[in-house]
Amino acid sequence: MNPTPEITPADECQIHPLSGAAARPGRLLSAPLAAEVSATLAAGPDGGAAVRAVDLRVPLLEKNDILAERNRGYFLGRGLVALNLVSSPGSGKTTLLERTLDEFGRQTKCAVVVGDLETDNDGLRLRRAHAPVAQITTGGTCHLDASMVARGVESLDLEGVKILFIENVGNLVCPASFDLGEQVRVVLLSCTEGEDKPLKYPPIFKSANLVLLTKVDIADALGFKRDVAVENIRRIAPTARLIQLSSRSGEGVAEWLDYLRSLNPQR
Amino acid sequence: MHELGIMESAVDAALREARAHQASRIHRMVLRIGTLSGVEPDSLRFAFDVVTEGTAAAGAQLEVESVPARAWCAACAQEFGVESGFIYVCPHCGRLSGEVRQGHEMELSRLEMS
Numbered sequence A: 001m002n003p004t005p006e007i008t009p010a011d012e013c014q015i016h017p018l019s020g021a022a023a024r025p026g027r028l029l030s031a032p033l034a035a036e037v038s039a040t041l042a043a044g045p046d047g048g049a050a051v052r053a054v055d056l057r058v059p060l061l062e063k064n065d066i067l068a069e070r071n072r073g074y075f076l077g078r079g080l081v082a083l084n085l086v087s088s089p090g091s092g093k094t095t096l097l098e099r100t101l102d103e104f105g106r107q108t109k110c111a112v113v114v115g116d117l118e119t120d121n122d123g124l125r126l127r128r129a130h131a132p133v134a135q136i137t138t139g140g141t142c143h144l145d146a147s148m149v150a151r152g153v154e155s156l157d158l159e160g161v162k163i164l165f166i167e168n169v170g171n172l173v174c175p176a177s178f179d180l181g182e183q184v185r186v187v188l189l190s191c192t193e194g195e196d197k198p199l200k201y202p203p204i205f206k207s208a209n210l211v212l213l214t215k216v217d218i219a220d221a222l223g224f225k226r227d228v229a230v231e232n233i234r235r236i237a238p239t240a241r242l243i244q245l246s247s248r249s250g251e252g253v254a255e256w257l258d259y260l261r262s263l264n265p266q267r
Numbered sequence B: 001m002h003e004l005g006i007m008e009s010a011v012d013a014a015l016r017e018a019r020a021h022q023a024s025r026i027h028r029m030v031l032r033i034g035t036l037s038g039v040e041p042d043s044l045r046f047a048f049d050v051v052t053e054g055t056a057a058a059g060a061q062l063e064v065e066s067v068p069a070r071a072w073c074a075a076c077a078q079e080f081g082v083e084s085g086f087i088y089v090c091p092h093c094g095r096l097s098g099e100v101r102q103g104h105e106m107e108l109s110r111l112e113m114s
């Protein structure tokens, strides 16, 4: 008995490998989690038409969760760390990744999968000779899901890649509910958005492993109170790591790069 | 918003289990749903009717057991009940906790069939 759920990838979304495309796309995903689900269902043959009761503990997973577990197994198997970067539109995800690819990506091979509703602008901004990049256009979907990421990743040559950045669609709500199989969820909050966003959009901040407070170079000019923002982040995500940085001035960028190094000691 | 997917998963699992037991009818299903899971019991019940239609679980009774949320305070080394929302403050020492011990459950916990 092998209840493999039927999984059809979203048709709407399109994958555009912009650099470092895979020589030949292939099925790269690891064994399904579905086997684990079925393992909890121990079959017991017995007769009798009387009503029988069985106590179980079957976790209820949606298709996306199952695909996310496959991605996770695949990433682990390849020895690469995947980070899912989530924020509202314009918080500075692409800018930080550009700088990261330039300053860090030359020593440690990185790849990027970037999602937007439309355009490959971000993918083109991130294109580097030393980093495979794929743009996913979701065709209207306001978040990436695990099947889109699987397809984006399949389109890339991941030889030697140690860190995979997944730049999610700019949206502070829906990506919270879609596990992509990442090991680290990074939530960005930029100083232009106001100190209260963690309290107004708690699910995404609650799910963060790392919170980046971005654009701190302009905090003072905006009258943005960093300490208030930090306190609000702490209330929602007390155990998440927190780094304050500016991709423009470079403040805090070294701390971010150290964090990346700490994820992946066997460089 | 995910209730339909969760219920599809629950009914799939129940039908598989029934088949494994050579049962042809499901009479009752019990789900355990944590209060932090974000799943609405009412929406689940609605989804149940839709998903079971035309299956061996059609007309079955659905019970949704709610699992209260509990967090852990490392400083006090004890658990405490979480009322709701996203901020978990230990009632003994006032510290914030990020460690949920219970409340995210979503599982099929019991099946009655013949």
Ligand SMILES: Nc1nc2c(ncn2[C@@H]2O[C@H](COP(=O)(O)OP(=O)(O)OP(=O)(O)O)[C@@H](O)[C@H]2O)c(=O)[nH]1
Pocket: A087, A088, A089, A090, A091, A092, A093, A094, A095, A096, A122, A169, A170, A171, A214, A215, A216, A217, A218, A245, A246, A247, A248, A249
């Ligand atoms: N002052 C300042 N501006 C920044 C910083 N980082 C990014 N910006 C600016 O913020 C704007 C948006 O930056 P992006 O990197 O495109 O933001 P994004 O999160 O990728 O946006 P979407 O992909 O559309 O969600 C651009 O005009 C950047 O130049 C920073 O550290 N300081």
Ligand SMILES: [Mg+2]
Pocket: A093, A094, A095, A122, A167
């Ligand atoms: Mg961007």
Ligand SMILES: [Zn+2]
Pocket: B073, B074, B075, B076, B077, B090, B091, B092, B093, B094, B095
């Ligand atoms: Zn305490």
